Amino acid sequence: MTDVTTWVRGPVGLDGEGRATRRGCKAVLAVVPTITAGTRLLDLLPVFDGDHRVHVVFTVPDAGDRWHGVDAFARGLGGLVLPWDQARRQRWDLVLAASPDCTAQVHGKLLLLPHGAGAGKTRARSRMQPGATRGSTGLDREVLTTSGRVVPAAIALPTAADRALLRRTCPEALPAAVVTGDICLARLDAGAAHRDRYRAALGVPPRGRLVTACSTWSTESAFGAHPDLLARLASEVEGTGTVVAAVFHPNVWAVHGAWQLRSWLADALAAGLRVLPPDRGWQAAVSAADVVLGDHGSTSVYSGALGARFALAAFPDGNTRPGSPGDVLARGVGRLDHDRPLRPQIDAASPHRDIPALRRAISARSPVPHAVLRRTAYALLDLPEPPWPARLLPPADPEPLDW
Numbered sequence: 001m002t003d004v005t006t007w008v009r010g011p012v013g014l015d016g017e018g019r020a021t022r023r024g025c026k027a028v029l030a031v032v033p034t035i036t037a038g039t040r041l042l043d044l045l046p047v048f049d050g051d052h053r054v055h056v057v058f059t060v061p062d063a064g065d066r067w068h069g070v071d072a073f074a075r076g077l078g079g080l081v082l083p084w085d086q087a088r089r090q091r092w093d094l095v096l097a098a099s100p101d102c103t104a105q106v107h108g109k110l111l112l113l114p115h116g117a118g119a120g121k122t123r124a125r126s127r128m129q130p131g132a133t134r135g136s137t138g139l140d141r142e143v144l145t146t147s148g149r150v151v152p153a154a155i156a157l158p159t160a161a162d163r164a165l166l167r168r169t170c171p172e173a174l175p176a177a178v179v180t181g182d183i184c185l186a187r188l189d190a191g192a193a194h195r196d197r198y199r200a201a202l203g204v205p206p207r208g209r210l211v212t213a214c215s216t217w218s219t220e221s222a223f224g225a226h227p228d229l230l231a232r233l234a235s236e237v238e239g240t241g242t243v244v245a246a247v248f249h250p251n252v253w254a255v256h257g258a259w260q261l262r263s264w265l266a267d268a269l270a271a272g273l274r275v276l277p278p279d280r281g282w283q284a285a286v287s288a289a290d291v292v293l294g295d296h297g298s299t300s301v302y303s304g305a306l307g308a309r310f311a312l313a314a315f316p317d318g319n320t321r322p323g324s325p326g327d328v329l330a331r332g333v334g335r336l337d338h339d340r341p342l343r344p345q346i347d348a349a350s351p352h353r354d355i356p357a358l359r360r361a362i363s364a365r366s367p368v369p370h371a372v373l374r375r376t377a378y379a380l381l382d383l384p385e386p387p388w389p390a391r392l393l394p395p396a397d398p399e400p401l402d403w
Helices: 035-048 070-076 160-169 171-176 183-201 229-237 250-256 258-264 266-270 282-287 298-305 325-330 342-348 355-362 369-381
Strands: 026-031 054-059 091-097 107-112 154-157 177-179 209-215 242-248 291-294 309-312
Touching: 026 035, 035 054, 035 070, 035 091, 035 183, 035 250, 035 369, 091 369, 107 369, 154 160, 154 171, 154 369, 160 171, 160 177, 171 177, 183 282, 183 298, 183 369, 209 229, 209 282, 209 298, 229 242, 229 266, 229 342, 242 250, 242 282, 250 258, 258 266, 282 298, 291 298, 298 309, 298 325, 298 355, 309 325, 325 355
Parallel strands: 026 054, 026 091, 091 107, 107 154, 154 177, 209 242, 209 291, 291 309
Antiparallel strands: none
């Protein structure tokens, strides 16, 4: 990790122009406090592709502690990564973030995106504060303001319902709200044309079946509540032409580490389980799935919206926000009975009963989200948009870990 006391000789700062090959660029800072937030920014950043007027750099906030793996993730993107102390002492033309963490310390116009399905949380109470008596929405005044000031210059909201939620939780932030739709769902939709290629990359035979098991983090997640689920599933379908792929929330990796996760999954891996890394591949794994087992996490919600046959493996009943994407998902799908064999239940799984309603809970019926987001970003940059259409890339091919 770069020593925060050593600044990087980049294109920013008082003498940055003297080092730059391209001068006069608008300086854009991408703030990456978690792999989840960084992955969502990767959905957005292609809107700047081809524009020589814009220069993007990255930083990982340092609030005294960090999530394991986020530094390696940021460095692995291949961009210029500035130490946090340097990044927060510069003025930026635009700041991009998919989490409000530490953004009040950065100087520049902030475009804030949600990092999951919906701007409002599915869970009524925070994982980090399970004893809290007041609900948390993700759009609360305490995360959007500091010293009476609304921090974001623009808040990208996937739906009009998210805007209505913001009106209740932080009405002073309404002037910054922009209903954009969900750029992640748009990318997943674009992946439908590449489904066969994704399946081949995951080792699914031509007449085979792909079951993707998704787990968010916490004890109420699919893996947290049922740690034997993957081993049972992989062993029941072994030799039948069914491939099982597992997708874990990046915080599972961050809190426990790859070594421990591999150790816990030893039996499932021996039966043929494919595991996707935390920073890439999950989008292709859900786009290509025939059946998805999931919970209340965003990956599960997106899977249901794509029309895959679905079964809930776990759900935090009594701790969900009514009308949230996770709540809408749960009300339209069946649930696994963990006391019965899994394979017959997989065979009998059905798609969500009202896919249009689930998609409406995730993303507004607006122009393509990346176009709206590009328009918003360039307005904050005080630049005219490029003359070419905004780029929306389909998910990259999945690369299961060699475990």
